[in-house]
Amino acid sequence: MTIEIRRAGRADAASLAELAAETFPLACPPHATAASIAAFIAEHFTVARFEEYLADPARILLVAEDDDASLAGDALAPRRMPVGYAMLVTGEPADADVVAAVTARPTVELSKFYTRRTVHGTGVAAPLMGAVIAAAEATGAATMWLGVNEENARAIRFYGKHAFARVGTKRFRVGERLEHDLVLERVLAVAPGRSV
Secondary structure (H helix, E strand, O other): OEEEEEEEEEHHHHHHHHHHHHHHHHHHHOOOOOOHHHHHHHOOHHHHHHHHHHHOOOOOEEEEEEEEEHHOOOOOOOOEEEEEEEEEEEOOOOOHHHHHHHOOOOOOEEEEEEEHHHHHOOOOHHHHHHHHHHHHHHHHOEEEEEEEEEHHHHHHHHHHHHHOEEEEEEEEEOOEEEEEEEEEEEEEEOOOOOOO
């Protein structure tokens, strides 16, 4: 795999929506129903919603791409296929549980971090996380936080390897059910003048 990670732009809205619809169910707990997952996707992961996210100055979206010759119309010009994405949201958290849990300000939320199932274990996630950390540090934030379902052991292990530590809990609604998320936080090393 030849992975390239870049800042996403407006032209990426459709491919990000497709990627989000494929990857969001991977993070849901086993008891989440297909109907509730589909409703969440329809509300949060449409092309129009990604156009809003990409236009929002408080959000930074990164996309990880791989060369996929099988998608190329011309063997000499393979198409880049999105295999993962991440979204950071700057500003004070809106959730009261997160406000109480996060230990320093300013903070930035790692709102989305997903890779396709087909690339799990291939080394895509670590460089994407490296780019996320660099982007978060460039905002000048002191910490980065995220919410992860308490049953998502794979993700919790991955975040732990990248210096995230549990600082609290919060609730997250999928359909009619309130899920319980762990709030994880990572201290950032701010480098003045860096930007993404």
